[in-house]
Amino acid sequence: MDLFEYQGKQYFARFDIPVSKGGVADTDDEAVAQAEAAGYPVVVKAQVKVGGRGKAGGVKLAENADEVRFHAGNILGLDIKGHIVRRLWIENSSDIAKEYYASFTLDRPNKVHLGMLSKEGGVEIEEVAVTNPDAIARISIDPTVGLDLQTATDWVERADLDLEARDQAAALLVKLYRCYTEGDCDLAEINPLILTTDGRVHALDAKVTLDDNASFRHPEWEAFAWGETEDPREQMAKERGLNYIGLDGTVGIIANGAGLAMSTLDVVNQVGGTAANFLDIGGGANADVMAAALEVINTDPKVKAIFVNIFGGITKVDDVANGVLEALKRVEISSPIVLRLDGTNAAEGRAILQPHLSDRLIAEPTMLDAARRAVTLAGN
Ligand code: GDP
Ligand code: MN
Numbered sequence: 001m002d003l004f005e006y007q008g009k010q011y012f013a014r015f016d017i018p019v020s021k022g023g024v025a026d027t028d029d030e031a032v033a034q035a036e037a038a039g040y041p042v043v044v045k046a047q048v049k050v051g052g053r054g055k056a057g058g059v060k061l062a063e064n065a066d067e068v069r070f071h072a073g074n075i076l077g078l079d080i081k082g083h084i085v086r087r088l089w090i091e092n093s094s095d096i097a098k099e100y101y102a103s104f105t106l107d108r109p110n111k112v113h114l115g116m117l118s119k120e121g122g123v124e125i126e127e128v129a130v131t132n133p134d135a136i137a138r139i140s141i142d143p144t145v146g147l148d149l150q151t152a153t154d155w156v157e158r159a160d161l162d163l164e165a166r167d168q169a170a171a172l173l174v175k176l177y178r179c180y181t182e183g184d185c186d187l188a189e190i191n192p193l194i195l196t197t198d199g200r201v202h203a204l205d206a207k208v209t210l211d212d213n214a215s216f217r218h219p220e221w222e223a224f225a226w227g228e229t230e231d232p233r234e235q236m237a238k239e240r241g242l243n244y245i246g247l248d249g250t251v252g253i254i255a256n257g258a259g260l261a262m263s264t265l266d267v268v269n270q271v272g273g274t275a276a277n278f279l280d281i282g283g284g285a286n287a288d289v290m291a292a293a294l295e296v297i298n299t300d301p302k303v304k305a306i307f308v309n310i311f312g313g314i315t316k317v318d319d320v321a322n323g324v325l326e327a328l329k330r331v332e333i334s335s336p337i338v339l340r341l342d343g344t345n346a347a348e349g350r351a352i353l354q355p356h357l358s359d360r361l362i363a364e365p366t367m368l369d370a371a372r373r374a375v376t377l378a379g380n
Contacts, residue, residue, distance in 0.1 A: 001210045004047045006089040007224050008206025015179035017172060018202035022091025031072035032065045034090040040064060041093040044071040047227075048083035051124065051207070056080045061093055086227065094204060098162055099192035101125050102173060103207075104180040107140065113180070115139040115147070117159040117173070121192040147177040161195075168201035169193070184214035233277070233300055240292040242279060249274025250378040252297035252306040252335065254290075256281050256315055264309045267367055273375030276303045283315050287326035294331050305377035306335050307370055312343030321349035325356060336377050338362045340370035 003011065009019040022038050024047070025031035035042045046058030053059050058080050060071040068090070078085045099122035107114040120128045120135040128135055137159035141147050152170040161169050172193070180188040189207040196202070215221055237244030243258070247265075251273045255261035261280040268275050277297065281289050297303055310320045320341060336359065341349045350363060357363055364370035 001212055001215075001221070001224065001228065002049045003206070003208040003210065003224055004049060004087070004089075004227065005045065005206050006047055006087075008208035009089075009203065011183060011208055012176075012179060012203055012206055015175050015183065017175045017179060018200070019206070020091040020094055020202065020204070022089055025072065025088045025090055026076075026086065028069045028072040028076070031088055031090055032068050035062065035065065035068040038090055038092040042068060042090050043093045044068060044075060045089045045091070046075045046078060046080060046085040047087040047089050048080050048085055050081045050083050053080055058085065094194060094202070095197040096192075096194050096204070097197045097199075098165065098195040099204075100159075100161060100165075100169070100194070101128070101136075101189075101191045102169075102176060102193045103187065103189035103191070104141075104177055104185070105187045105189075110140065111143075113141040113143055113177075115141060115155065115173070115177070117155060117161075117169075119159060119161050121194075125189075125191060141177070143181070146181070147174055149174055152177075164199055165195040165201050172201055172203075184211045184218060185209060186211045233296060236299060237279070237296045240296065242289075242292060242296060243282065244296060245278040246300075247275050247277050248302070249276045250302055250304045251374050252276045252279075252300065252303040253309070254279050254281060254293045254297065254306065255309040256283065256311065256320075260309060260311055264307065264367070264371070267371040268307065268375060271368070271371050271375050273371065273378060276300055283313075286319065287323040287330075290320070290323040291327035291330045294327050294333055294337075298331060298333050298335070303335050304379055305374040306333070306337045307374035308337060308339045308341075309367060309370065310339075310341050310343070312341070312345060312349070314344075316345040317341045317343055317349030318345045318352055319349075321352040325352070328361070333360075336360045336362065338364060338370045338374040338377065340364050340367050342367075 006024050012019055023034035025034045041063045044060045046053050062068040062071050101118040101121035103116050116136050118136045139155050152173045156166045156170045187209040190203045192204050194204045231246045233246045251268050253264050253275050255264045258280045261278055265275045281293050364373050
């Protein structure tokens with residue numbers, strides 16, 4: 001899960017990484033209140049999970065309440081690379097002497113953590129990597145060893161940060177590494193990490209990606225759920241533990257395995273239809289999972305037909321057939337369902353469904369036939 005900047009800063013603060021004082025606002029009145037609390041001048045910052053907000057007009061300095069109101073009004077609702085701004089972060093403005101870059105992420109092939117530090121921060125790091133690769137000091141960290149202050153101090157020196165920033169930067173990097181490892185991040189990035197005109201080093205931006213596989217040991221991550229998905233279908237699927245992505249078409253799709261689900265989208269497209277979603281129910285498609293999947297798809301008013309495409313492997317088709325029938329007892333489905341069931345115990349599965357087939361529950365022998373039928377029923 002990616003965090004918004006303000007959430008990333010809240011996370012940093014837990015690990016004692018210095019950030020500016022500030023607060024969130026969803027309206028221009030709230031923005032003014034937060035600015036008064038933080039103290040002028042402030043920065044009004046768009047909260048969207050995409051970089052380059054500054055260039056897109058999503059980061060503005062304000063000296064007083066009128067300016068805060070003006071900028072908040074302009075930034076709320078702004079479209080930044082397809083992300084609509086619904087929340088602002090207002091923080092006490094910093095006087096910047098230098099902008100650096102610092103991050104930790106996984107170096108998977110080498111099974112180590114990769115730290116990157118540069119005195120050329122502020123701009124996109126990809127740009128620095130291309131135009132001035134020597135300006136990035138890298139460090140490989142063995143996860144069983146970690147990062148101590150001495151190593152961080154050498155690293156900061158190698159990156160050639162300004163002398164007055166070095167001690168603070170080294171201490172901050174050790175904290176950032178702790179945040180990254182103990183905090184179970186896949187990425188912890190600060191761009192820019194600044195040296196202020198009065199000689200303080202702190203995080204002016206925060207880009208944090210949490211490792212979802214570690215969520216079981218972080219109940220506090222619940223607090224980061226705001227704005228994670230604006231799509232009510234995705235929200236509902238998430239609550240039911242389904243691997244679902246909402247799309248704009250009219251054919252609802254249920255498949256087992258991500259590969260088959262992707263192929264199902266392709267084949268629906270190929271015969272002139274449009275998919276309403278991606279939904280992989282994974283292995284072991286029992287009645288509960290099938291009912292949950294049908295329920296989510298059923299809430300989508302655009303769906304006109306549902307295509308259930310199951311290839312039995314470890315999952316047996318007769319179990320799936322029973323699952324579908326059981327699910328249909330529990331959920332009232334408004335669209336016709338087209339089934340393509342193949343693989344392990346396919347004949348047994350089809351026999352189970354046979355007496356229940358109708359113009360609302362249709363079986364087709366192949367994936368292509370089923371796609372055609374579903375697309376026709378959807379009226380494409
Ligand atoms: P991004 O564009 O999405 O990466 O947003 P950032 O939070 O990194 O802000 C972009 C730029 O705005 C920074 O690189 C700074 O130059 C500038 N900026 C952000 N906060 C402040 C601040 O408190 N004071 C000043 N003077 N500039 C700021
Ligand atoms: Mn930034």
